[in-house]
Amino acid sequence: MVKNPVRSEGxxxxxxxxxEPAAHTPVWFMRQAGRSQPSYRRLRETHTxxxxxxxxxxxxxxxxxxxxxxxVDAAILFSDIMVPLEPMGVAFEIREGVGPIVADPIRTxxxxxxxxxxxxxxxxxxxxxxxxxxxASLAVPVIGFAxxxxxxxxxxxxxxxxxxxxxxxxxxxSQPDVFRALMEHLTRNMQAYxxxxxxxxxxxxxxxxxxxxxxxxxxxxxxxxxHMARLFAGLRHVPTLAFGVxxxxxxxxxxxxxxxxxxxDWRVDLxxxxxxxxxxxxxxxxxxxxxLLAPWARVAEAARGVLARNGARPGHIFNxxxxxxxETDPAQLQRLVALVHEETRAATHEGEQTS
Amino acid sequence: MVKNPVRSEGxxxxxxxxxEPAAHTPVWFMRQAGRSQPSYRRLRETHTxxxxxxxxxxxxxxxxxxxxxxxVDAAILFSDIMVPLEPMGVAFEIREGVGPIVADPIRTxxxxxxxxxxxxxxxxxxxxxxxxxxxASLAVPVIGFAxxxxxxxxxxxxxxxxxxxxxxxxxxxSQPDVFRALMEHLTRNMQAYxxxxxxxxxxxxxxxxxxxxxxxxxxxxxxxxxHMARLFAGLRHVPTLAFGVxxxxxxxxxxxxxxxxxxxDWRVDLxxxxxxxxxxxxxxxxxxxxxLLAPWARVAEAARGVLARNGARPGHIFNxxxxxxxETDPAQLQRLVALVHEETRAATHEGEQTS
Numbered sequence: 079m080v081k082n083p084v085r086s087e088g089x090x091x092x093x094x095x096x097x098e099p100a101a102h103t104p105v106w107f108m109r110q111a112g113r114s115q116p117s118y119r120r121l122r123e124t125h126t127x128x129x130x131x132x133x134x135x136x137x138x139x140x141x142x143x144x145x146x147x148x149x150v151d152a153a154i155l156f157s158d159i160m161v162p163l164e165p166m167g168v169a170f171e172i173r174e175g176v177g178p179i180v181a182d183p184i185r186t187x188x189x190x191x192x193x194x195x196x197x198x199x200x201x202x203x204x205x206x207x208x209x210x211x212x213x214a215s216l217a218v219p220v221i222g223f224a225x226x227x228x229x230x231x232x233x234x235x236x237x238x239x240x241x242x243x244x245x246x247x248x249x250x251x252s253q254p255d256v257f258r259a260l261m262e263h264l265t266r267n268m269q270a271y272x273x274x275x276x277x278x279x280x281x282x283x284x285x286x287x288x289x290x291x292x293x294x295x296x297x298x299x300x301x302x303x304x305h306m307a308r309l310f311a312g313l314r315h316v317p318t319l320a321f322g323v324x325x326x327x328x329x330x331x332x333x334x335x336x337x338x339x340x341x342x343d344w345r346v347d348l349x350x351x352x353x354x355x356x357x358x359x360x361x362x363x364x365x366x367x368x369x370l371l372a373p374w375a376r377v378a379e380a381a382r383g384v385l386a387r388n389g390a391r392p393g394h395i396f397n398x399x400x401x402x403x404x405e406t407d408p409a410q411l412q413r414l415v416a417l418v419h420e421e422t423r424a425a426t427h428e429g430e431q432t433s
Numbered sequence: 434m435v436k437n438p439v440r441s442e443g444x445x446x447x448x449x450x451x452x453e454p455a456a457h458t459p460v461w462f463m464r465q466a467g468r469s470q471p472s473y474r475r476l477r478e479t480h481t482x483x484x485x486x487x488x489x490x491x492x493x494x495x496x497x498x499x500x501x502x503x504x505v506d507a508a509i510l511f512s513d514i515m516v517p518l519e520p521m522g523v524a525f526e527i528r529e530g531v532g533p534i535v536a537d538p539i540r541t542x543x544x545x546x547x548x549x550x551x552x553x554x555x556x557x558x559x560x561x562x563x564x565x566x567x568x569a570s571l572a573v574p575v576i577g578f579a580x581x582x583x584x585x586x587x588x589x590x591x592x593x594x595x596x597x598x599x600x601x602x603x604x605x606x607s608q609p610d611v612f613r614a615l616m617e618h619l620t621r622n623m624q625a626y627x628x629x630x631x632x633x634x635x636x637x638x639x640x641x642x643x644x645x646x647x648x649x650x651x652x653x654x655x656x657x658x659x660h661m662a663r664l665f666a667g668l669r670h671v672p673t674l675a676f677g678v679x680x681x682x683x684x685x686x687x688x689x690x691x692x693x694x695x696x697x698d699w700r701v702d703l704x705x706x707x708x709x710x711x712x713x714x715x716x717x718x719x720x721x722x723x724x725l726l727a728p729w730a731r732v733a734e735a736a737r738g739v740l741a742r743n744g745a746r747p748g749h750i751f752n753x754x755x756x757x758x759x760e761t762d763p764a765q766l767q768r769l770v771a772l773v774h775e776e777t778r779a780a781t782h783e784g785e786q787t788s
Contacts, residue, residue, distance in 0.1 A: 242758070247726070251726075295702040327705070345682045364649075366652070369606070383651055403599065
């Protein structure tokens with residue numbers, strides 16, 4: 079692949095997180111390190127996902143490579159949202175093509191009471207070392223991450239991926255006090271986990287609440303928002319990014335919980351979302367990941383559409399509305415990064431070269 | 434079960450479709466005739482779904498029974514959105530617990546060109562007779578229905594249910610002219626199918642665009658909205674209802690295509706949706722179907738929440754945000770109908786007894 083001619087200046091991503099003008103619109107992709115990347119697929123021929131995650135050298139390498147290969151403005155730690163759950167007492171396996179399967183789904187107060195406290199330095203030192211190694215070798219920021227309490231609760235209660243999230247909702251409505259205890263445990267521990275990643279060198283923290291879009295707004299307010307507000311309140315020293323899918327009806331409520339940046343999936347118009355949130359709330363998104371399977375002309379048109387809907391507003395981090403699909407051609411990703419950099423450097427940020 | 438003490442007056446549903454005040458807020462449930470009903474489960478012990486659909490006596494019986502058992506204000510034809518596709522040249526089977534599987538998924542212009550025109554009276558007389566029979570035996574309206582062109586295209590192109598709708602999107606972006614021809618074929622034929630149901634006695638028509646929420650707003654506008662607008666424009670003589678899931682970011686665009694009523698799934702606040710659409714646009718929804726698996730106190734609280742968010746605005750049809758889940762206790766549905774009738778008769782419609 080031809081290397082991206084427009085290199086990132088390093089601080090475009092953090093400036094956008096703060097809502098400040100940047101030399102160009104920063105861009106990175108959820109799952110930019112993963113199945114779409116040939117180097118990752120080669121590594122997976124000899125290692126399982128968890129073997130990579132637990133080897134700081136390998137995890138840092140996977141974290142770093144998209145910056146080199148694609149020219150993105152940020153790296154995201156290569157890991158899995160389930161990783162910190164094992165030392166908390168949750169046995170799981172990651173089944174290929176299915177996702178995490180929890181051996182003993184949580185449905186009772188006794189099970190919640192048995193969850194143990196995570197000590198990141200003791201329990202997941204390999205995660206922190208991977209962050210350190212990646213941060214040391216990169217000019218662009220490393221984003222740390224964790225699963226949001228609700229999405230982790232979905233996995234814990236459902237026992238695995240689910241379409242309707244019926245079990246977690248039934249649990250939430252039938253045993254609200256036990257559910258709250260579970261959410262509080264997860265919130266406290268994910269806060270410690272994220273803070274440890276920041277201390278190890280992560281310069282921003284993304285919280286993946288991938289399944290929160292399954293909830294009605296009143297359930298989000300009652301059962302999720304207070305925990306998210308506490309989580310973000312404990313992480314004020316680093317920019318935080320909230321991400322969810324199917325959240326078009328929730329974005330104001332998500333913004334009120336206090337993340338620096340609100341992630342948008344592709345199912346909301348970015349201009350409408352920015353109007354709803356107020357122009358001073360940075361957003362991240364929101365190209366449909368499936369667009370990257372279309373011919374390049376359509377990718378370019380769709381990407382320009384996202385940029386046009388943002389207009390000249392600062393505080394936009396270009397991303398997909400969900401993770402890169404495994405069948406995505408990495409050359410499309412590379413061209414997309416270049417397009418975002420070139421279009422925004424020329425059009426909306428002329429003369430604002432800040433670094 | 435105890436019969437519902439508050440019977441429907443028969444016209445509450447149609448009055449709400451027109452945005453007029455009614456004696457009470459009308460209520461019915463998507464999939465009210467189905468797996469949650471003991472009489473239906475008994476029938477399925479000896480008949481397949483398609484055997485019931487093709488027998489007008491049986492289909493009418495299944496259509497009618499929820500009105501008697503639950504006290505709802507409308508019946509919906511018992512059928513399947515795939516039914517009119519077979520005479521159009523699409524072979525499929527309905528696989529238990531999976532849904533429709535299309536033998537030969539459509540991916541080429543030649544396949545689209547081979548689709549034939551539906552003649553409802555010749556090809557699906559049993560559907561029209563089921564509508565006639567149900568309408569003749571009920572005081573409340575029978576709602577006819579069809580799948581929306583995009584959702585049918587999803588099944589035709591994907592070959593079955595799909596999580597990411599990647600194939601249909603790839604088809605739409607890579608072969609936009611062929612996709613448009615497919616959508617036009619489906620639009621023309623579903624319009625004829627719906628008009629025939631209206632002629633047979635259906636007093637309202639619901640268009641199920643269940644999977645349209647997979648699209649970004651700009652793709653909806655470019656590839657779906659023009660077809661929906663044509664569909665609704667051809668059905669002006671009967672109230673039409675548009676339904677989709679995950680459409681919180683699309684409801685204004687859906688309203689612009691011209692249905693009388695905009696269906697809301699549970700992931701948007703009903704008050705916010707009515708503000709966005711304007712108070713004179715009737716809406717249908719939007720209780721989370723999973724709530725019915727919670728203890729009754731939570732069901733009642735959630736239902737009162739939906740009613741409160743509508744406030745005193747006319748033009749609200751109470752429904753779930755998606756179909757009744759198979760494991761739902763029918764006694765909960767019956768209590769819910771009674772609650773909606775009693776709360777709205779007492780609170781917001783006092784003195785407005787219109788029939």
